[in-house]
Amino acid sequence: MSDHININVNAHSSIQIDNLFFDPYLTKGLDKKAKYIFLTHPHYDHLSIEDIDNVITPETIIIATEDAKEKLAKYSNKVIYVAPNQKISLDGFEIETIPAYNINKNFHKKEYGWVGYKIIKDGISYIITGDCDATPELENAECDILFVPVGGTYTMTAVEAGNLTNKIMPKLVIPTHYGSIVGTSEDAKVFLDTISENIICKIFF
Numbered sequence: 001m002s003d004h005i006n007i008n009v010n011a012h013s014s015i016q017i018d019n020l021f022f023d024p025y026l027t028k029g030l031d032k033k034a035k036y037i038f039l040t041h042p043h044y045d046h047l048s049i050e051d052i053d054n055v056i057t058p059e060t061i062i063i064a065t066e067d068a069k070e071k072l073a074k075y076s077n078k079v080i081y082v083a084p085n086q087k088i089s090l091d092g093f094e095i096e097t098i099p100a101y102n103i104n105k106n107f108h109k110k111e112y113g114w115v116g117y118k119i120i121k122d123g124i125s126y127i128i129t130g131d132c133d134a135t136p137e138l139e140n141a142e143c144d145i146l147f148v149p150v151g152g153t154y155t156m157t158a159v160e161a162g163n164l165t166n167k168i169m170p171k172l173v174i175p176t177h178y179g180s181i182v183g184t185s186e187d188a189k190v191f192l193d194t195i196s197e198n199i200i201c202k203i204f205f
Contacts, residue, residue: 005018006018007174009028009174009204009205010028010204011025011029011175011179012045012058012176012179012181013045013046013053013131013147014094015025015128015151015174015176017039017109017121017126018046019034019036020034020035020037020119022037022039022087022128022147023040023045023047024037024051025036025048027049027054027055030054030055030070031055031150031180032057033055034057034089035059036060037052037055037062037166038062038063038064038065038098038117038128039062039064039065039068040113040114040116040130040131041065041067041068041100041108041115042064042065046130047064047072047179049071052075053082054064054154056075059116060078061078061079061080062075063078063079063080063082063095063117064080065102065112065114066081066113068081082097083097083113083115084099084100084105086116092117093121093180094120095118096138097118097125098115098116098118098129098130098138098141099115099137100114100130100134100135101133101135101154102130102131102154102179103133103134104179105154105168107131107153107154108130108155114130114131116130116132117130118141118143122140124144124145125142125143125145126146127141127147127168127170128147129147129149131155131177132149132155132156133155133156133160134156134161136165138164138168139168141168143168144171145170145172146165146173146174147172147173147174147175148161148164148173148174148175149161149175149176150175150176150183150188150191150194151178151182151184152182152183152187152195153183154177155177157187158175158183158187158188159190161191161194162190162191162194162195162199163194165175165191165195165196165199166196167171169199170199171200172200172202173194173199173200173202174200174203174204175188175203177205184199185205190205
């Protein structure tokens with residue numbers, strides 16, 4: 001399914017889908033070709049000015065939550081601010097913001113208004129969850145391709161992510177948020193062992 005789509009997770013939760021970049025981080029060496037940059041929340045490993053500068057172009061538009069405004073001040077004329085549960089259209093593809101929050105920990109509180117994104121582009125639906133636990137909003141979500149954190153501590157664990165994936169039943173799932181700051185490759189293996197054999201899993205690191 002993904003053979004004709006340029007999908008990459010270069011590190012942590014730094015995701016690229018064609019020219020759409022999500023939470024760019026550790027991006028040294030990547031091409032400066034982002035048409036859109038989507039930021040889920042303002043933590044340093046998701047909103048990194050250095051890494052945004054590595055992929056941004058004069059035409060790039062940034063989508064972010066309102067509490068990122070101060071950090072993004074130098075890009076002020078390039079930013080669209082969003083909140084949870086919004087729908088917008090950009091260049092013929094649809095975007096829905098999904099609340100991203102913790103249920104049993106306090107690193108990402110629901111009242112902060114942080115987000116994940118559901119993108120529908122060229123007939124394919126993607127969900128990038130952001131930093132969160134297995135929330136009711138995600139348990140009731142549907143998509144073709146799912147990016148889900150598995151590293152635990154600040155997000156759901158590998159087993160929790162696997163159980164959530166089995167409820168969503170995407171065609172393809174890609175684990176994120178492990179391997180650099182929190183979580184290890186072992187979490188990706190546990191996740192793979194937890195998900196249904198009917199779901200394709202791609203592991204990048």
